[in-house]
Amino acid sequence: MSAAPQKAKAGAEKIDVTVSAVVPLNxxxxxxxxxxxxGQRFPTFSAGAHTxxxxxxxxxxxxxxxxxxxxxxxxxxxxxxVRRDDQGRGGSLFMHQNVKVGDQMEITYxxxxxxxxxxxxxxxxxxGGIGITPFMAxxxxxERSNGNWELHYSVRTExxxxxxxxxxxxxxxxxxxxxxxxxxxxxxxxxxxxxxLGTNVYVCGPKGMIDWVHATASxxxxxxxxxxxxxxxxxxxxKPFEVRLCKSDKxxxxxxxxxxxxxMEREGVDAPFLCRGGACGQCETDVVSSxxxxxxxxxxxxxxxxxxxxxxxxxxxxxxxLEIDR
Amino acid sequence: xxxxxxxxxIKSRPVYGxxxxxPGKYHLMIADxxxxxxxxxxxxxxxxIMAKTHxxxxxxxxxxxxxxxxxxxxxxxxGPSYAASVTRIQxxxxxxxxxxxxxxxxxxxxxxxxQNECMQAGIPHTAIQTEHRGSVARRMQCVHCxxxxxxxxxxxxxxxxxxxxxxxxxxxxRRLAAFQGVCIDAEDPGNVPEAVELYK
Numbered sequence: 336m337s338a339a340p341q342k343a344k345a346g347a348e349k350i351d352v353t354v355s356a357v358v359p360l361n362x363x364x365x366x367x368x369x370x371x372x373x374g375q376r377f378p379t380f381s382a383g384a385h386t387x388x389x390x391x392x393x394x395x396x397x398x399x400x401x402x403x404x405x406x407x408x409x410x411x412x413x414x415x416x417v418r419r420d421d422q423g424r425g426g427s428l429f430m431h432q433n434v435k436v437g438d439q440m441e442i443t444y445x446x447x448x449x450x451x452x453x454x455x456x457x458x459x460x461x462x463g464g465i466g467i468t469p470f471m472a473x474x475x476x477x478e479r480s481n482g483n484w485e486l487h488y489s490v491r492t493e494x495x496x497x498x499x500x501x502x503x504x505x506x507x508x509x510x511x512x513x514x515x516x517x518x519x520x521x522x523x524x525x526x527x528x529x530x531x532l533g534t535n536v537y538v539c540g541p542k543g544m545i546d547w548v549h550a551t552a553s554x555x556x557x558x559x560x561x562x563x564x565x566x567x568x569x570x571x572x573x574k575p576f577e578v579r580l581c582k583s584d585k586x587x588x589x590x591x592x593x594x595x596x597x598x599m600e601r602e603g604v605d606a607p608f609l610c611r612g613g614a615c616g617q618c619e620t621d622v623v624s625s626x627x628x629x630x631x632x633x634x635x636x637x638x639x640x641x642x643x644x645x646x647x648x649x650x651x652x653x654x655x656x657l658e659i660d661r
Numbered sequence: 662x663x664x665x666x667x668x669x670x671i672k673s674r675p676v677y678g679x680x681x682x683x684p685g686k687y688h689l690m691i692a693d694x695x696x697x698x699x700x701x702x703x704x705x706x707x708x709x710i711m712a713k714t715h716x717x718x719x720x721x722x723x724x725x726x727x728x729x730x731x732x733x734x735x736x737x738x739x740g741p742s743y744a745a746s747v748t749r750i751q752x753x754x755x756x757x758x759x760x761x762x763x764x765x766x767x768x769x770x771x772x773x774x775x776q777n778e779c780m781q782a783g784i785p786h787t788a789i790q791t792e793h794r795g796s797v798a799r800r801m802q803c804v805h806c807x808x809x810x811x812x813x814x815x816x817x818x819x820x821x822x823x824x825x826x827x828x829x830x831x832x833x834x835r836r837l838a839a840f841q842g843v844c845i846d847a848e849d850p851g852n853v854p855e856a857v858e859l860y861k
Contacts, residue, residue, distance in 0.1 A: 532758060555686060560785040
């Protein structure tokens with residue numbers, strides 16, 4: 336048991352907020368800014384932290400994690416930038432289509448799964464597309480402490496280069512932009528070669544980019560501890576399945592378009608969670624018995640734990656029976 | 662026989678492994694005495710890494726020097742003592758880049774002190790390979806006067822600085838690269854158990 340005070344409810348503590356600004360940045364990305372309803376300051380956060388935004392989409396609750404991209408020193412406002420995913424489950428579409436200035440929402444206290452290693456002699460940021468968001472906060476934090484950083488940011492086109500203008504204007508010598516449509520790419524091997532000892536690399540972007548950075552750095556002899564990444568997975572739809580919750584003494588059915596975690600919440604089971612994206616490990620649940628195949632989609636469990644444990648936020652099951660310890 | 666199986670101990674006590682060749686742009690191997698044998702083993706496992714390897718070796722009375730030189734490393738340095746070699750280690754680390762693999766082997770004192778230099782240069786200790794070879798003597802810090810006594814072979818022992826009789830603990834400091842020695846006869850001065858060789 337950790338020394339931290341035990342919370343009565345699952346998930347991080349929530350803050351009631353009002354949407355104070357909605358700023359469309361380009362065709363796909365919009366920034367949302369929040370202020371607190373109680374007039375207090377927001378808690379300071381460490382750059383790289385995310386918040387889980389609670390949405391009420393016509394009665395369907397949607398809880399999506401978004402990186403806080405505002406300056407961590409600004410406790411008056413929190414800001415997130417949301418990329419619209421037309422093929423997604425609807426959270427980002429809801430934000431883009433329904434959320435207006437003045438709306439009341441709930442967001443959670445910040446949780447950081449992607450923090451800066453402040454022992455690093457140098458920080459190299461690698462961003463792909465909307466993966467720029469945590470680096471906006473990291474850059475703000477490091478600029479205050481005169482940190483040694485550089486950013487390599489890959490975007491599809493000039494029109495979709497979220498925050499490119501702002502970044503290149505403020506930090507012309509530290510920011511390097513690569514445009515996919517101009518056949519530009521990060522020359523990663525050359526970039527990693529010759530970095531001073533104590534350099535840390537951070538990557539946020541599509542899964543392929545994250546895997547590429549880890550593999551290239553490992554092959555060049557970089558310690559794993561110096562390569563940081565963050566990837567949130569949205570739960571994917573799948574065939575409905577039945578699951579027995581032995582502690583709650585309930586048998587529930589997980590629908591096609593909901594996650595196991597969401598199905599438990601729908602049934603009133605207070606299951607733990609933090610990131611809801613397969614990254615933090617908070618919702619890890621023991622499997623009591625199973626007859627079928629697991630679809631593990633998290634970034635948390637070790638391969639040897641597959642089948643013994645499941646992360647209900649993103650993983651599913653196909654088969655005859657499943658019983659979990661919840 | 663230069664290998665020794667340390668008994669299980671408290672979490673603080675360092676655990677050493679077996680050196681293995683790892684991918685890297687540059688390899689820094691630091692060894693003393695019988696640690697040379699571990700370098701000979703790793704060179705036999707992958708002779709190709711020697712072209713990118715800098716060996717810093719402190720013989721401490723052994724005669725492995727000619728064999729190490731025959732591995733044809735990119736650079737070879739032999740120093741009379743760790744204290745005489747540490748400025749070279751610091752200089753090498755100052756110029757080193759990411760992708761450097763570090764291999765430490767020999768006595769605990771050598772590995773601990775060299776690891777400390779590497780950590781200060783920005784290499785996480787989890788990324789530094791170590792393999793114990795040779796003497797099991799320890800580098801001890803007296804918790805009372807803070808003086809370091811090198812190559813302690815018995816428990817208890819006499820602090821080489823303040824003269825207290827010190828009990829050898831497994832409690833270890835990575836920062837000091839030393840085990841902790843605590844006065845054994847503080848309650849009853851003069852009542853000191855007979856010194857026995859470590860691990861006997």
